[in-house]
Amino acid sequence: MNQRLGKQTVCFGEPPVILETAAIVGEKEGQGPLAECFDDILTDDQWGEKTWEKAESKLQRETALLALKKAKLTTDDINYVFAGDLLNQCAGTHYGLRDLKIPFFGVYGACSTMTESMSLGSMIIGGGMADYAMCVTSSHFCSAEKQYRFPLEYGGQRTPSAQWTVTGAGCAILAKNGDGPKITHITTGKIIDMGINDANNMGAAMAPAAIDTLSQHFTDTGFRPEEYDLILTGDLGTVGSDILCELMHDEGYDITELHNDCGKMIFNIEEQDVHAGGSGCGCCGSVFCGHIFNELKKGTYDKILLMATGALMNPSAIQQGETIPSIAHAVTIVR
Amino acid sequence: MNQRLGKQTVCFGEPPVILETAAIVGEKEGQGPLAECFDDILTDDQWGEKTWEKAESKLQRETALLALKKAKLTTDDINYVFAGDLLNQCAGTHYGLRDLKIPFFGVYGACSTMTESMSLGSMIIGGGMADYAMCVTSSHFCSAEKQYRFPLEYGGQRTPSAQWTVTGAGCAILAKNGDGPKITHITTGKIIDMGINDANNMGAAMAPAAIDTLSQHFTDTGFRPEEYDLILTGDLGTVGSDILCELMHDEGYDITELHNDCGKMIFNIEEQDVHAGGSGCGCCGSVFCGHIFNELKKGTYDKILLMATGALMNPSAIQQGETIPSIAHAVTIVR
Numbered sequence: 001m002n003q004r005l006g007k008q009t010v011c012f013g014e015p016p017v018i019l020e021t022a023a024i025v026g027e028k029e030g031q032g033p034l035a036e037c038f039d040d041i042l043t044d045d046q047w048g049e050k051t052w053e054k055a056e057s058k059l060q061r062e063t064a065l066l067a068l069k070k071a072k073l074t075t076d077d078i079n080y081v082f083a084g085d086l087l088n089q090c091a092g093t094h095y096g097l098r099d100l101k102i103p104f105f106g107v108y109g110a111c112s113t114m115t116e117s118m119s120l121g122s123m124i125i126g127g128g129m130a131d132y133a134m135c136v137t138s139s140h141f142c143s144a145e146k147q148y149r150f151p152l153e154y155g156g157q158r159t160p161s162a163q164w165t166v167t168g169a170g171c172a173i174l175a176k177n178g179d180g181p182k183i184t185h186i187t188t189g190k191i192i193d194m195g196i197n198d199a200n201n202m203g204a205a206m207a208p209a210a211i212d213t214l215s216q217h218f219t220d221t222g223f224r225p226e227e228y229d230l231i232l233t234g235d236l237g238t239v240g241s242d243i244l245c246e247l248m249h250d251e252g253y254d255i256t257e258l259h260n261d262c263g264k265m266i267f268n269i270e271e272q273d274v275h276a277g278g279s280g281c282g283c284c285g286s287v288f289c290g291h292i293f294n295e296l297k298k299g300t301y302d303k304i305l306l307m308a309t310g311a312l313m314n315p316s317a318i319q320q321g322e323t324i325p326s327i328a329h330a331v332t333i334v335r
Numbered sequence: 336m337n338q339r340l341g342k343q344t345v346c347f348g349e350p351p352v353i354l355e356t357a358a359i360v361g362e363k364e365g366q367g368p369l370a371e372c373f374d375d376i377l378t379d380d381q382w383g384e385k386t387w388e389k390a391e392s393k394l395q396r397e398t399a400l401l402a403l404k405k406a407k408l409t410t411d412d413i414n415y416v417f418a419g420d421l422l423n424q425c426a427g428t429h430y431g432l433r434d435l436k437i438p439f440f441g442v443y444g445a446c447s448t449m450t451e452s453m454s455l456g457s458m459i460i461g462g463g464m465a466d467y468a469m470c471v472t473s474s475h476f477c478s479a480e481k482q483y484r485f486p487l488e489y490g491g492q493r494t495p496s497a498q499w500t501v502t503g504a505g506c507a508i509l510a511k512n513g514d515g516p517k518i519t520h521i522t523t524g525k526i527i528d529m530g531i532n533d534a535n536n537m538g539a540a541m542a543p544a545a546i547d548t549l550s551q552h553f554t555d556t557g558f559r560p561e562e563y564d565l566i567l568t569g570d571l572g573t574v575g576s577d578i579l580c581e582l583m584h585d586e587g588y589d590i591t592e593l594h595n596d597c598g599k600m601i602f603n604i605e606e607q608d609v610h611a612g613g614s615g616c617g618c619c620g621s622v623f624c625g626h627i628f629n630e631l632k633k634g635t636y637d638k639i640l641l642m643a644t645g646a647l648m649n650p651s652a653i654q655q656g657e658t659i660p661s662i663a664h665a666v667t668i669v670r
Contacts, residue, residue, distance in 0.1 A: 002463045004414070008438045010464050051655050079339070080523065088423040090443045091649035094526060098660045103343045103523035105451060106443040106647070106662075108425045116440060120455065127462015128337045129345050188415065188438035191429060312441070314426035320386050325433045327441075 006220030020071035023290030026167025060096030079130035082117035112310030138169035139280025163279035170285025203240025209326035234284035234308030235263035237277030262287035341555030350517035355406035358625030361502025391475035395431030414465035417452035447645030473504035474615025498614035505620025520667035538575025544661035569619035569643030570598035572612035597622035
């Protein structure tokens, strides 16, 4: 029996299983500390395509197909795919997945897409409406810079708080039955906007959303931070991570020793000159699907909280003087 | 007990109820044949805001608040909101709903958003994970033209097959219990791309997706078209509607007498000079939430199929020579 806990959390009666994952990343990500975890590393981020956008679509499609292959499933086995990306109108997803012919729900949660799609996939399986659901997301440094900031050719200076959009894709296949880590709880975020209007400081914009969801998760479930082996945020980077740990402390939760962030893990921050760390839907996507999933299977962790965060910003709105609304969706995963 | 029927359909054991709806539209929509059905009609489509985008956000927020008021509920009662729009990064939604503080799932389905959000809302309620879910969407002629085509000031000529983006928003509140029409089945669409690359002929691009979902719905459920009092597509307009009826006939289903399209209903097509009819997320949103919901309650219809269609296009991709992927999600509603 599924149970609602408090205001924002669902506890699954029959927790869905994460059956298999796949992650493919770009060249720079393949030079980072997690290089060995990814299924494939591109040597050319354009991957033989004519445009960055087409390369991102290919990234998403190939990652999805690889996950299916690893799970020994075909597209026909999958009841639903939940997917999205950062491109306007989620073009990476629509062009990437159009040939798969799987019933499709498009989601938009910016960099929170991985856990948004895993939350929805779990609910549909947990509610007895699907046997298999696929959760896919991607981002690409070059298509994102072009769309959100400046064309690469412009050679714009990056501020110290800026994050580096990960070129990468992740796909997780959820199932009603089977072996693998289980999703036991989900805590769905609200839109939070604390007034940050600097598109080059997304960590600060997203941290309040992370704090809101995380505090609510503890309130709803009664869990204490130390019950988790790892509290992993999506891509707050160094700036947002510091804010999160400090303000959670003020809320009465000491998470400093338990916390890590996909944006901090995927790059050697200093040497790779990525300023505040990685970002993009593909950051949490590839770090979870490439690295963390394997560590769960190996037994490095018994229970983790995965919480991707998204800056729901739009370049036109920022130019019109708007601030940056953000969101964070948390998923409890138990080995 | 929820049941999967065939490849793409779910039949709910305890069908969720559509408790209440609200619809607010722009000036031109208020001069059309459905004027009397809407809850409010703007006299100034900028609604006192500085930009079209801010006006669209206000449209979405006010419509959501109005639906809550009509249902005698508060934001605290709603477990989840599912919402999206056409603006890049769904800005209409994020800025519109950020003050509501309801757990939020952002969806992107272009003009199919109304039934995508109703499908997800129904599944979450049907799966026992929510008591109330809100489904919201909007579009605005001026923000959409600016983003997808030309700035209004340019005064571009419209082709005969072009559709007119509806300025409007719709909100439906779904509930586990209560009085109102019920959602008994949902059929979730796949991404279909038959090679249309003319962004001014979205009806033709979307019709194949509508045919695919509709045929699959009949196959999965065993329903015949004549069991429905109305088969209502989202916004195929005149061009797409003709294609749908003709090709469904070739598939062995005669739907001509039963079919109507929100894009054809919302305007007096000839007199209002809207070429192939209305489009935009707000088209199906306002026609269903403003008009059809009331007709269901009055008893004009006993059983309808609502199927919003979306052209998942992106202006950059079209400029890069891509075709237009499309999707259609169908929802069976019984009085």
